[in-house]
Amino acid sequence: GQQLNQSPQSMFIQEGEDVSMNCTSSSIFNTWLWYKQDPGEGPVLLIALYKAGELTSNGRLTAQFGITRKDSFLNISASIPSDVGIYFCAGHHTNDYNNDMRFGAGTRLTVKP
Amino acid sequence: GAGVSQSPRYKVAKRGQDVALRCDPISGHVSLFWYQQALGQGPEFLTYFQNEAQLDKSGLPSDRFFAERPEGSVSTLKIQRTQQEDSAVYLCASSPGPLDTQYFGPGTRLTVL
Numbered sequence: 001g002q003q004l005n006q007s008p009q010s011m012f013i014q015e016g017e018d019v020s021m022n023c024t025s026s027s028i029f030n031t032w033l034w035y036k037q038d039p040g041e042g043p044v045l046l047i048a049l050y051k052a053g054e055l056t057s058n059g060r061l062t063a064q065f066g067i068t069r070k071d072s073f074l075n076i077s078a079s080i081p082s083d084v085g086i087y088f089c090a091g092h093h094t095n096d097y098n099n100d101m102r103f104g105a106g107t108r109l110t111v112k113p
Numbered sequence: 114g115a116g117v118s119q120s121p122r123y124k125v126a127k128r129g130q131d132v133a134l135r136c137d138p139i140s141g142h143v144s145l146f147w148y149q150q151a152l153g154q155g156p157e158f159l160t161y162f163q164n165e166a167q168l169d170k171s172g173l174p175s176d177r178f179f180a181e182r183p184e185g186s187v188s189t190l191k192i193q194r195t196q197q198e199d200s201a202v203y204l205c206a207s208s209p210g211p212l213d214t215q216y217f218g219p220g221t222r223l224t225v226l
Binding site: 004006031040041042043044045048088090092094099100101102103104105106 | 117144153154157161204206211212214215217
């Protein structure tokens with residue numbers, strides 16, 4: 001099952017508003033990632049975070065890797081209609097024995113023009 | 114092609130049938146991953162290949178699930194004696210190396226009747 005707790009589950013906002021979503025875990029991850037998935041497509045990477053405390057921006061998106069390595073948030077500023085979709089956080093854990101990525105359950109974003 | 118491709122895009126199977134799902138990764142990508150995504154959930158890790166070697170199959174839900182990548186390129190996920198609970202989207206992802214960004218295919222939606 002899902003090991004990451006992602007919230008909120010869904011958001012309905014007006015175009016131009018800012019959005020914030022976050023993810024927490026009971027496990028430590030080496031890397032935190034944020035993906036967006038459109039209907040009928042696979043997830044597309046938005047931002048990757050590699051160091052605890054790291055704050056990274058990609059256009060209107062900003063994400064942070066929590067100091068404890070157990071949480072992350074994603075902010076979207078000045079939302080536009082094409083931001084509609086499902087956003088997933090993912091924690092990536094690698095060692096000599098496995099290499100797996102755990103996803104949250106997703107935040108469904110609806111943007112009203 | 115430029116991205117990860119998967120076929121078929123949609124598959125309907127009667128309970129008890131065997132199915133085979135194909136993944137063509139990005140050319141030259143060493144690492145290949147399979148995920149299962151249930152409706153309304155995030156992807157869940159199934160298995161991981163580095164070249165032709167299956168290094169982690171800890172996410173495969175039962176011994177009815179089998180994956181192979183015999184020449185280190187194309188991979189096939191086989192599900193034997195399908196059950197209704199196998200209905201999901203099966204996503205394939207590839208990356209240049211094990212710690213690199215994973216690029217996802219569009220998925221195969223499997224429906225078991």
